[in-house]
Amino acid sequence: MTVFMVVLPILLILIFFSLFLAVSKGIKLKKNFWTAKRISIVTIGYIGLGLIAFIYLTFTNNNDDYKVLTSEEIEQLMKDEIEFNNFFSQKHGDKFNEKYLVDEWSMELSTDEVTFERESEDTYGRVFVLIDWRNDEASNEIYAKTYQIPYVYEGIDLTKELTKDQFEFTGDKLIVKKPPVQQFTFNSISPKMEMLEMNVQMPSASDDILNNAAVGSTFLYLNVPSHVTIIDEGELRFYP
Amino acid sequence: MSLNHKTFPQVVRVQTKWKIKAYSQALVPLLILQIIMAFLTSSGSGTTSLMINQVTVESYFYSVDVFLISTCIWAVITAFLIQTRGYRQTDLSAITNRATGNTANIISLIFFSFIAVIVNYMSLYILVASIQLIKGIDIFPNSELFNFMQFLVAFFIILLAASSGYFISSLFNLSKILGSLFVLVGGFLCIRVLDEQLLTIVKFYFEAGYFLFLVKALITAALLFALPVVFLNGKEEVRE
Numbered sequence: 001m002t003v004f005m006v007v008l009p010i011l012l013i014l015i016f017f018s019l020f021l022a023v024s025k026g027i028k029l030k031k032n033f034w035t036a037k038r039i040s041i042v043t044i045g046y047i048g049l050g051l052i053a054f055i056y057l058t059f060t061n062n063n064d065d066y067k068v069l070t071s072e073e074i075e076q077l078m079k080d081e082i083e084f085n086n087f088f089s090q091k092h093g094d095k096f097n098e099k100y101l102v103d104e105w106s107m108e109l110s111t112d113e114v115t116f117e118r119e120s121e122d123t124y125g126r127v128f129v130l131i132d133w134r135n136d137e138a139s140n141e142i143y144a145k146t147y148q149i150p151y152v153y154e155g156i157d158l159t160k161e162l163t164k165d166q167f168e169f170t171g172d173k174l175i176v177k178k179p180p181v182q183q184f185t186f187n188s189i190s191p192k193m194e195m196l197e198m199n200v201q202m203p204s205a206s207d208d209i210l211n212n213a214a215v216g217s218t219f220l221y222l223n224v225p226s227h228v229t230i231i232d233e234g235e236l237r238f239y240p
Numbered sequence: 241m242s243l244n245h246k247t248f249p250q251v252v253r254v255q256t257k258w259k260i261k262a263y264s265q266a267l268v269p270l271l272i273l274q275i276i277m278a279f280l281t282s283s284g285s286g287t288t289s290l291m292i293n294q295v296t297v298e299s300y301f302y303s304v305d306v307f308l309i310s311t312c313i314w315a316v317i318t319a320f321l322i323q324t325r326g327y328r329q330t331d332l333s334a335i336t337n338r339a340t341g342n343t344a345n346i347i348s349l350i351f352f353s354f355i356a357v358i359v360n361y362m363s364l365y366i367l368v369a370s371i372q373l374i375k376g377i378d379i380f381p382n383s384e385l386f387n388f389m390q391f392l393v394a395f396f397i398i399l400l401a402a403s404s405g406y407f408i409s410s411l412f413n414l415s416k417i418l419g420s421l422f423v424l425v426g427g428f429l430c431i432r433v434l435d436e437q438l439l440t441i442v443k444f445y446f447e448a449g450y451f452l453f454l455v456k457a458l459i460t461a462a463l464l465f466a467l468p469v470v471f472l473n474g475k476e477e478v479r480e
Binding site for chain 1: 261262264265267268271284285286288290294295296297298299300301302303304305308355358359361362363364365366368369370371372377378379380381384385386387390393394397
């Protein structure tokens with residue numbers, strides 16, 4: 001990369017000089033081909049083409065597969081994640097923002113015990129489990145609510161790709177599954193100087209939010225009968 | 241007493257109009273250079289990647305970096321050439337003195353820098369729209385397609401390059417030894433301490449945010465443009 005950065009300007013200077021000589025002296029289609037009028041026509045034409053491209057890009061970037069979030073939306077997302085963490089630390093699962101509720105389900109236990117496991121330490125980011133006890137001697141059913149803070153990378157919402165089948169309930173075991181190996185490739189347009197953004201620490205600005213990956217968290221809020229024993233082998237409960 | 245009394249602003253206005261027309265040929269190499277740069281960066285200006293456990297996200301981005309770097313080199317060379325003997329002598333086609341000639345040059349360079357930054361952005365839009373149309377791949381905008389602050393920053397970067405070229409050219413105009421010495425020392429310093437010093441200079445301009453960059457760039461460009469006006473004011477021009 002460093003070699004490229006050194007060679008590129010030299011290459012550009014050579015190209016430029018060749019072009020300059022070609023245009024001003026050497027290659028002329030006929031005498032005074034590049035008149036001021038023709039140059040202004042070509043330049044205005046180029047700018048016009050650019051404007052058409054701009055309009056095209058403005059109206060064709062409504063991608064159906066992936067949602068692209070604005071810096072304001074990401075900023076809100078980060079605030080909401082902090083709020084989630086606060087309620088989580090205060091054990092107020094009932095105050096979780098319903099906007100992020102992605103699934104509501106239940107597990108019927110065959111015994112009075114449930115085991116929490118994880119297939120691998122490498123789970124999708126962070127999974128937090130919060131328990132809310134209820135007095136219900138007659139039932140062995142656990143009610144679960146999954147809240148998902150979106151995964152955002154450079155403005156692209158990757159949540160649906162990164163949170164597929166996170167949990168499995170089988171044989172009185174709640175398992176956080178190991179994510180499969182996946183690779184995604186995205187192309188993005190960034191009408192600014194990326195080199196500056198990468199090399200210079202800028203003071204906080206809305207653009208910085210876009211540059212940071214908002215790594216979503218999964219909050220699993222479980223409503224469990226008080227007589228059920230939880231064996232947390234996967235250490236999913238931060239506040240047992 | 242002359243019947244055709246011309247004030248300083250009137251002379252500058254006439255000369256600027258004339259110079260913009262006369263030097264418009266400089267735009268042709270710029271346009272060709274932009275097209276070459278578009279070909280060179282057709283697979284992306286750069287790439288970033290993120291690994292969340294088993295998931296790899298690769299992102300290719302198209303930014304104005306390469307277009308802007310090539311435009312800066314173009315601006316330096318154009319500003320340098322505008323002060324060379326051949327160009328200077330064409331000043332004598334109109335009513336002129338050093339002050340009006342320099343002022344007209346500066347206004348022309350500001351005008352060309354403005355056109356250049358527009359061409360820069362248009363090149364990026366044309367490139368991305370072409371890739372989307374030809375290759376059929378989706379390209380996300382990871383921020384607004386046009387940001388006025390970024391546009392101003394790019395304009396001032398080009399203006400800084402143009403003012404540097406103009407200053408160096410004026411040094412050569414004043415004394416070839418002084419000019420050569422300045423280029424040699426500057427070149428030596430850049431090569432010797434390229435990684436650290438260059439980054440320090442970039443940090444000096446950008447560490448306090450874009451708005452302060454604009455102020456710093458404006459002061460630097462004004463100084464680099466004004467100094468030649470001051471120290472070349474008394475220098476005579478001999479028509480050969």
